[in-house]
Amino acid sequence: MNTAILIPVLLVLTPLIPAVASALLSGHAGWRNGVNIGFAALKLALVTYALAGVAAGAEYEWRIAFVPGLDLVLRLDALALLFVTLSAVLWVATTLYAIAYLKGTPHQARFFAFFNLCVVAASGIAMSGSLITFFVFYEILTLATWPLVVHTGSAKAMAAGRTYLAYTLAGSAALLAGIVWLESGSGPVEFADGADLSGFSTLSASVIFVLLIGGLGAKTALIPLHPWLPAAMAAPAPVSALLHAVAVVKAGAFGVVRVIYDVYGIETVAALGLGIPLAALASATIIYGSLQALRQSDIKKRLAYSTVSQVSYIVLGASLAGPFAVIGGLVHLVHQGLMKITLFFGAGVLAERAGITGIAQMDGIGRRMPITMAAFSVAALGMIGVPPVAGFVSKWYLALGGYQSGASWVVGVLIASSLLNAAYFLPMLYRAWLKPSADTLPSREALASTRTWLLILPGAFTAMAALGAGLFAGFELSPLGWATLIVERIYLP
């Protein structure tokens, strides 16, 4: 017994402390911000320590019994660490951004309390070592996100909250039904061992799989379970960042990966004939999301449909059996997070400082807000798949994986999706940089007086990260390197 097994607990606790502290320090903005930033940094340090350990082959596990035989398991393996690292890095950026974004608005204490609770849940989801643990944290995430979605209290926000709950709670019910059905026959399922499906007929096993994926699909925003995501645009920009990049859709996608690889096992999924239909559904979501994005005139709405499309890359990668596809899917978990959060940071800055919410208003904004728009552009190009930004790496591996597993139509899907991505991102960039400035834009002087570096720099940082993840993809500790490590270590024994 050494102190290292406490690392998973500490990783969950580091966001929990600022969650409680934020609620208690409602009148002391300075202290609250300090606590939030401090613990986010502390978590980053912990993650770095864990990265070194896990890279050297260590695995940290901590467990406590729910009822005899049914354990709450926190297990930090390479896959868990991928998600933990992503959420820890983006947590720092989003905390800084949120502090600047919400300055002077009411109920910040509530916001930061639930925001940190979401990070607790995301860390817990990442490190869940058993299905029941996963479900517990997954539901905490659902519940902790709702007050953030309805944060402003406007009629639109309330409606968005209702839609969000309707989809996610129905999804949870399906997920719970699947988990209980599975565990009633196979006993408690731990990810390290996988589920014992010997007691189930092929049909039951398939139905359970559909229930699990359907339940997770609600958060992943797979069609037709996606409508909550565009509706949730009524929330403040940091919340959108959280929903789209750090926690919520990622939790769903991560769960899909766990179910396919650590509960059923990819061979079983393939033997049941479930992989290809899921890949087809993911592909349909990719195309549908892009088409919808193309039709939107609101920046945040367009970005939201873009998420619907991009998150399904992860599902697509996971459901194709080949190692290259898995690497592509896993690495996209990180890459999409970095790029999408940059885009949302940018959209938030545009709305907050220049009052721009529609794409048509973006004319000439690039020259007035160069840093923000440069970051935005890098991320948008990455989404399209332009090298050397990170998105290219994901798409490249996914395409390779498609070939490898004999599903070469995937390449077609990827090309079509990239063309559509270009079709909806390039006009925004064109307007921002090449069109003459519209008269409605605020003057340079006005912008200079409202300039808040805390609002601008997080986006610049994540854009750099997205660029770096693509440029230095060959390094061992790059997202790609880590994803390769996961695949080597777990799926190709």
Next chain:
Amino acid sequence: MMELLAERGSLFALTGAALIALGFYGFIMRRALIRRLIAFNVIGSGIFLLFGGTGYFGGGVDPVPRALIITGIVVALALTAFAAALAVRLARSGDDDENPEAGR
């Protein structure tokens, strides 16, 4: 005949059953609170009689039912008194919702 019945305790049982039936009729059919309360007591008496009958065997008497009947009568008395008090309050001041937090 009657003696034979009494000998085996059946007389008590039959009388008790008749009382229960009568009381039950009253409890179900009457809406007036006081009448229902009286019906409740009639049923109660029937049950106690029935209970007493079960403790009567050949010559000897089982002490358990006796002790329990006395307890039961005390309970029934308390219930009756309480119900009567509540009925009086209800009749006097109606469904007095002086509590502002009732929130209906």
Next chain:
Amino acid sequence: MNLLFALVALPLLFMLASLVAGRHGPRLIWLAAPLMTGLAVWLAMAVHTAPEGGALGGWPVPLGIMLEADGLAAALMLASAITAAITGLFALGSYGTTRAETTRSYTFWPLFYGLWAAVNAVLVSRDLFNLYVAIELLSICAVALAAFGSRKAAMDYLMIALAGSLAYLLGVVLIFAAVGTLDLSLIAERAPEARTSVLIGAALISAGLIAKTALFPLHGWLPPAHGAAPPAVSALLSALVVKASFVILLRVWFEALPGLTQPAIITGFGVLGAAAILYGSALALRQEGLKALIAYSTVAQLGYLFLVFPLAGGGEAITPWAAGAWGAMGFHASAHMLAKAGLFLAAGLMIHASGNGRMDGLTGLARAMPVTTFAFALCAVSLMGLPPSGGFMAKYLMLISSLASGQWPYALVIIAGGLMAAAYLFRPLARMFAGTETPAITPLPHNWLPLAPLALAIAAMALGLLSAAPYELMVSGLPEAGEAGLEEVEP
């Protein structure tokens, strides 16, 4: 062992003391709350190793009073002690601010302690007649407390309670006539010889107890009585009173008459429970009054308890890590106690603050009363059966039992009930978060009052997160029928 008697006797002493102490009576709760909770903790720890019990005053069984605490009794006693203690402290803060309320507090405290004593007596009694006396004391106290809100509702409640008592008593007499004993374990030995009369008696007992527990379709009295009462009273009624009559039902079927049951009886309880879940939830969805909504939710939640009849032993054979539905039932009863009491207390504070008991009075309260809202939300999470609450562990174990035993319709009902609970509880919650203005509120008599529902909510959460110890307690010393299923025990 004598401390077990203290758990029943002490509240009675407090009842007398609060009558005598007059104006100072309310302060007794400062002594009673820690004392009773401490005793309940002791009992839980003692029962964890071996059942506690003994005969009162040393009299032998037929005449003496035998008390015994098994794991379920100890667990429920601890949960009810926590609930009653916190509710009592809450009542201390909410009574006595005006002259009329001071008068009322004279009557509140004796009834409060009487109710507490009766609940504890029900939990540890092993004799049909003692149970009768205890449940009558409970009914009197409960009806009198309900009369604080609406006398008419209290009168309806009383009439149901009286009818229930008579049916129960008649059943007891019939069983006594058939087997010559009232002790639960002795009945279990002798019952097979007089099967028919015992079953008729048991049917009467069950009918009486179902009425008192407000199981569908005899639930009509509950929402008006619980919905109209002051918050502390509603909390006690919904959390403790209806559970007590359910526990007697459990004792009768699982300890006195296992093996005498027939599929029709077991299924009957299960179907009524399922109907209660669906019907109660559907009605809760339609309520416009906040407390009426919570009261209908009680009707629905009570239905889950009755699923233990068909599900008991359900998971045992296949999954050894889930000891049937017994633990699930214990979890549900405890979690519902804590969460429902918390919900009523939080609702009471909100209604006091907004001066409006209807749904639209809640608008924006999350901004004006963050702690109360948070407590309300946590309790709601437990009632919905979402993790990490005690309510979740209960529903998870119930679902496992129902699927492992192949009774999947119950699983569908449980999942549907959870979704409906989410739907009706998020209605008030959404109201609290809606709007952009911070509403003006009537100040609370004391600033610490929201801590009471918060403490209950945290207890309900802790029950889920730290479920190992309470689970082991609940299934320690469980009756054979609770482990193997009602029909599996040989008569």
